[in-house]
Amino acid sequence: KEKVEITKEQKALTKVIVEAYNRHQIPQDVAKKLLQDQYSVEENFLLLTEMATSQVQVIVEFTKSIPGFLSLDHEDQIALLKGSAVEAMFLRSAQVFSKKMPNGHNGILEERIRKSGISEEFITPMFNFYKSIIGLHMSLEEQALLTAITILTPDRPYVKDHQAVEKLQEPMLDVLRKVCVLQHPQEPQYFARLLGRLTELRTLTHYHAEMLTSWRMNDHKFTPLLCEIWDVQ
Numbered sequence: 001k002e003k004v005e006i007t008k009e010q011k012a013l014t015k016v017i018v019e020a021y022n023r024h025q026i027p028q029d030v031a032k033k034l035l036q037d038q039y040s041v042e043e044n045f046l047l048l049t050e051m052a053t054s055q056v057q058v059i060v061e062f063t064k065s066i067p068g069f070l071s072l073d074h075e076d077q078i079a080l081l082k083g084s085a086v087e088a089m090f091l092r093s094a095q096v097f098s099k100k101m102p103n104g105h106n107g108i109l110e111e112r113i114r115k116s117g118i119s120e121e122f123i124t125p126m127f128n129f130y131k132s133i134i135g136l137h138m139s140l141e142e143q144a145l146l147t148a149i150t151i152l153t154p155d156r157p158y159v160k161d162h163q164a165v166e167k168l169q170e171p172m173l174d175v176l177r178k179v180c181v182l183q184h185p186q187e188p189q190y191f192a193r194l195l196g197r198l199t200e201l202r203t204l205t206h207y208h209a210e211m212l213t214s215w216r217m218n219d220h221k222f223t224p225l226l227c228e229i230w231d232v233q
């Protein structure tokens with residue numbers, strides 16, 4: 001049985017990523033807002049655009065803390081952020097959804113999201129993804145490293161220097177693999193299952209523009225930033 005050892009450098013890298021991840025929480029807690037009141041489909045759509053806009057800023061700050069990211073070609077930095085923004089949004093939403101809440105609150109939150117205005121056809125795949133994330137019982141390190149790995153995906157559209165991005169993503173994958181072995185010793189396949197969620201995340205993200213334009217209301221308004229990120233309008 002291979003003795004897994006996390007090196008000093010890998011410990012330092014994990015610390016930087018987890019600290020950056022913790023620092024960039026969503027300003028106001030969307031789950032609390034959703035539990036407070038029942039909103040109309042229009043208010044929910046507005047809430048999503050507000051949350052998404054603040055999340056983009058949060059993700060930019062988080063990404064800038066990833067060692068080496070700011071040394072990448074500037075256009076590649078934009079391509080990586082643009083290419084991962086929606087995946088990061090769903091990953092963050094899944095993590096928000098997976099937070100243990102006082103009795104019954106998770107049920108209310110699920111109910112509010114089901115009735116938020118999202119078209120029926122997208123509700124099932126979305127909650128299947130959320131529930132598969134919950135089932136993994138990810139640690140904070142795993143959540144932070146998985147988010148960094150998602151952002152540092154070399155094969156995003158318009159990335160020119162794939163190699164340079166791979167060189168940043170690989171150390172993250174190495175330390176995530178070791179963290180998984182150390183934190184889930186009973187599940188040798190845990191790391192593989194974790195990466196498998198990224199495939200499910202891409203599938204869900206595939207529908208995101210349609211999820212927005214089919215939001216059960218007329219006249220969907222998007223800010224220029226969200227038009228960029230969401231490929232709408």
Ligand SMILES: O=C(NC1CCCCC1)[C@H](C1CCCCC1)n1c(-c2ccc(-c3ccccc3)s2)nc2ccccc21
Nearest residue numbers: 030044047048051052055089092093096097113116208211
């Ligand atoms: O606010 C939200 N998510 C924040 C995004 C930024 C990061 C923090 C979370 C929304 C709310 C849903 C209900 C109505 C208001 C918005 N949300 C979703 C999404 C459903 C569909 C989503 C989407 C994204 C992009 C494109 C197309 C569709 S996100 N899943 C959640 C699970 C748990 C708590 C909130 C959750």
